[in-house]
Amino acid sequence: MSTAAPDPKANMGQPAPRYDAVAKVTGRATYGADQKLPRPAYAWLVTSAIAKGRINGFDLADANHVRGVIEIITHENAEKLKTAKLFSDGGYASTTIQPLTSPTISHDGEILAVVLAETLEAAREAAYRVKVDTTAETPTASFDSPGAATEAAKGKSAQFTEDPKVGDFAKAFEQAAVKISADYETPTQHHNAIELFATSCVWNGDMLTIYEPSQFVYGLKNGVAEQLGIEPDKVRVISPYIGGAFGSKASMNARTAIIASIARRLGRAVKLVVPRDQGFTTATYRAETRHSVSLAASQDGRLTALRHEGWEVTSRPDNYLVGGTTTTTRLYACPNIESKVSIVHADRNTPGFMRSPPEVPYLFALESAMDELAVALKIDPVELRRINDTMVEPIDGKSYTSRSLMACFDEAAAAFGWAKRNPQPKSMSDGDWLIGYGCAATCYPTMMAPAAARVRLHRDGAVRVEIAGHEIGTGAYTVIAQAAARRLGVPLERVSVEMGDSNLPPAPVAGGSNSTASTCSAVAMVCDQIRERLLKATMPADSLVDKAKSTVGLGQTPTEQAAKSDRPIDIEAAFDRLGVNVIEEFGEWKPDGAPLDSFRAMYKGQTRMVGGEKVKAGIAYAFGAEFVELRVNKYTGEIRVPRMVGAFAAGHIMNPRTARSQLLGGLIWGLSSALHEATEIDERTARYVNDNLADYLIPVNADVPSVDVILLSEQDDKINPLGIKGVGELGNVGTNAAVCNALYHATGQRIRKLPVRLEKIE
Numbered sequence: 001m002s003t004a005a006p007d008p009k010a011n012m013g014q015p016a017p018r019y020d021a022v023a024k025v026t027g028r029a030t031y032g033a034d035q036k037l038p039r040p041a042y043a044w045l046v047t048s049a050i051a052k053g054r055i056n057g058f059d060l061a062d063a064n065h066v067r068g069v070i071e072i073i074t075h076e077n078a079e080k081l082k083t084a085k086l087f088s089d090g091g092y093a094s095t096t097i098q099p100l101t102s103p104t105i106s107h108d109g110e111i112l113a114v115v116l117a118e119t120l121e122a123a124r125e126a127a128y129r130v131k132v133d134t135t136a137e138t139p140t141a142s143f144d145s146p147g148a149a150t151e152a153a154k155g156k157s158a159q160f161t162e163d164p165k166v167g168d169f170a171k172a173f174e175q176a177a178v179k180i181s182a183d184y185e186t187p188t189q190h191h192n193a194i195e196l197f198a199t200s201c202v203w204n205g206d207m208l209t210i211y212e213p214s215q216f217v218y219g220l221k222n223g224v225a226e227q228l229g230i231e232p233d234k235v236r237v238i239s240p241y242i243g244g245a246f247g248s249k250a251s252m253n254a255r256t257a258i259i260a261s262i263a264r265r266l267g268r269a270v271k272l273v274v275p276r277d278q279g280f281t282t283a284t285y286r287a288e289t290r291h292s293v294s295l296a297a298s299q300d301g302r303l304t305a306l307r308h309e310g311w312e313v314t315s316r317p318d319n320y321l322v323g324g325t326t327t328t329t330r331l332y333a334c335p336n337i338e339s340k341v342s343i344v345h346a347d348r349n350t351p352g353f354m355r356s357p358p359e360v361p362y363l364f365a366l367e368s369a370m371d372e373l374a375v376a377l378k379i380d381p382v383e384l385r386r387i388n389d390t391m392v393e394p395i396d397g398k399s400y401t402s403r404s405l406m407a408c409f410d411e412a413a414a415a416f417g418w419a420k421r422n423p424q425p426k427s428m429s430d431g432d433w434l435i436g437y438g439c440a441a442t443c444y445p446t447m448m449a450p451a452a453a454r455v456r457l458h459r460d461g462a463v464r465v466e467i468a469g470h471e472i473g474t475g476a477y478t479v480i481a482q483a484a485a486r487r488l489g490v491p492l493e494r495v496s497v498e499m500g501d502s503n504l505p506p507a508p509v510a511g512g513s514n515s516t517a518s519t520c521s522a523v524a525m526v527c528d529q530i531r532e533r534l535l536k537a538t539m540p541a542d543s544l545v546d547k548a549k550s551t552v553g554l555g556q557t558p559t560e561q562a563a564k565s566d567r568p569i570d571i572e573a574a575f576d577r578l579g580v581n582v583i584e585e586f587g588e589w590k591p592d593g594a595p596l597d598s599f600r601a602m603y604k605g606q607t608r609m610v611g612g613e614k615v616k617a618g619i620a621y622a623f624g625a626e627f628v629e630l631r632v633n634k635y636t637g638e639i640r641v642p643r644m645v646g647a648f649a650a651g652h653i654m655n656p657r658t659a660r661s662q663l664l665g666g667l668i669w670g671l672s673s674a675l676h677e678a679t680e681i682d683e684r685t686a687r688y689v690n691d692n693l694a695d696y697l698i699p700v701n702a703d704v705p706s707v708d709v710i711l712l713s714e715q716d717d718k719i720n721p722l723g724i725k726g727v728g729e730l731g732n733v734g735t736n737a738a739v740c741n742a743l744y745h746a747t748g749q750r751i752r753k754l755p756v757r758l759e760k761i762e
């Protein structure tokens with residue numbers, strides 16, 4: 001695997017090294033739990049050992065005997081916090097299940113008590129000595145458990161109002177020359193970011209400061225204020241670095257307001273670091289899904305009918321759902337499409353966003369089914385995608401703003417050596433190993449959201465950018481600095497960026513791969529405002545109007561070309577003329593088609609995301625193609641994946657180095673979802689069994705020998721001023737299908753239930 005930063009191609013920025021690299025490798029980067037607090041009380045959670053039932057009472061005598069215990073909070077003495085509304089219903093929270101409000105237990109590992117002590121060790125020791133007397137009822141664990149309540153997803157969430165449909169699927173399927181139907185299944189997965197969930201709260205008078213790794217500091221600030229019944233202005237959230245999140249730190253967890261309330265009650269700082277096992281139940285996860293897919297085609301491979309039905313598990317009270325049919329019904333040309341999504345309520349904690357939430361499970365089903373159809377048609381799977389490639393999505397007839405799916409397939413196929421593949425299953429081997437080649441498409445909607453930024457340019461050329469964006473490990477500091485440097489024509493080293501603080505101008509949730517497009521668009525726009533002031537100051541009055549119009553970007557006009565054609569600005573002269581040492585500009589940017597209340601919502605910590613099939617210019621997606629070589633030992637069934645190749649096109653690439661890193665990580669996570677990851681649930685007790693990194697399998701270096709990432713040049717002037725599509729979640733979509741397709745090619749065995757493990761090989 002080559003580790004060099006790729007050379008930029010057309011429409012790509014420089015592969016600048018990470019802005020935060022030195023701070024991270026030298027330990028200077030301060031994560032949530034690193035914050036030094038004045039005399040903190042340490043909190044430890046007591047969580048439920050049953051998934052359904054009620055608390056009869058607590059025996060705290062033993063716990064209170066531990067030296068250093070300050071107080072134990074249960075539903076009997078906790079402050080009654082206001083119930084939080086779900087993120088997808090216009091609220092801030094990842095769950096409406098609010099612990100410490102009643103004796104009812106709704107899921108495994110629910111918070112039943114919080115122990116406060118002078119030391120971490122005392123808090124933990126006392127927590128283990130808390131005795132909870134409960135009455136258990138039989139819980140519903142998952143799809144097949146008694147009490148599972150299935151209902152149509154349509155209309156249950158603001159994000160999913162319609163099951164996409166066009167033409168007459170039933171008739172077309174019946175009449176089709178070639179058809180396949182199959183059922184697929186994906187397991188429960190937990191994010192397992194290396195940085196644990198942590199919350200520290202400090203009150204200064206009526207001002208609350210929260211140190212917590214967060215993908216959305218404005219959301220958390222407003223959400224906690226609402227739960228505590230205080231003004232949002234009284235809350236500040238600080239989160240400059242995040243050690244992995246993947247969606248798990250995007251919406252507010254119940255623990256934050258609880259810790260804030262306890263800190264207020266004790267009149268001192270409180271610090272909580274949630275251990276890994278408790279993170280499985282007090283935060284969110286990717287719920288298990290089921291799929292039924294039917295595809296039909298004419299003999300020449302043109303799709304004539306497509307049906308995708310999905311089922312997703314959620315908690316008893318909440319309607320969290322991902323609804324991936326929005327994407328799978330629009331990926332290929334097809335005149336007759338039907339789809340349906342159902343949610344299945346069980347006695348579980350509420351699931352939530354996990355990297356490419358809809359696409360990972362739903363494209364597993366569709367891209368596996370496409371491979372099955374290719375086999376039935378005796379057509380090369382790459383060619384099947386080509387035959388059904390389209391610039392117009394079939395549901396609403398919208399045009400893709402750009403689409404390089406087949407270019408990705410062709411580049412990746414060439415780099416992989418797809419031409420060497422003998423299409424016959426079980427036809428390729430090397431000693432004891434059967435060899436299979438498989439491929440799949442990936443796609444991810446282009447998302448954008450309103451963002452604000454403040455930029456200061458100093459006389460000496462130093463630039464300061466302030467924006468409440470989030471560095472979740474993706475390279476956000478770096479690309480934002482690049483956007484400012486390029487726009488202002490200053491060297492990258494002169495730019496400093498401040499992020500992850502709710503006192504800064506608001507940025508959207510770092511989710512849906514929208515951050516680069518949103519924050520860089522806002523920063524570029526504000527830099528243009530500075531350029532405009534400088535230009536005005538240095539230009540003779542008569543040329544001012546024309547010059548400003550023709551070369552300086554205003555609002556949403558693409559100004560890359562303006563930036564290039566402009567004469568260099570003499571900053572010293574401009575500052576002299578203006579009689580200042582610093583120029584500061586502030587601006588609010590929103591994507592085309594953002595609703596009228598977007599800016600107001602932005603300050604309230606609500607993201608009005610515009611993306612995918614809802615962009616003004618048509619339908620906007622990034623695309624890619626992934627190829628996998630898989631080997632299965634003929635005798636032991638051992639599975640190895642010696643190499644993966646992915647080619648991706650995502651509009652303007654701000655930084656090929658950080659983009660490659662995102663896609664590389666994505667491919668590896670995709671491999672993980674195919675071969676390793678699953679949270680095991682005890683069907684009888686509705687409890688997670690492998691809630692630790694010893695038993696929750698993820699790939700190690702030996703599992704990932706060679707991964708190649710190819711970045712394609714793609715220009716899209718329709719989506720946003722910089723033409724950015726986002727790459728954060730593109731890499732791990734489809735990989736699971738590519739692995740299973742390769743497994744079929746190697747062995748002739750089709751595995752439709754993830755993860756694929758040795759015991760499933762016949």
Ligand code: MOS
Nearest residue numbers: 247354355511512
């Ligand atoms: Mo992501 S799952 O949109 O953080």
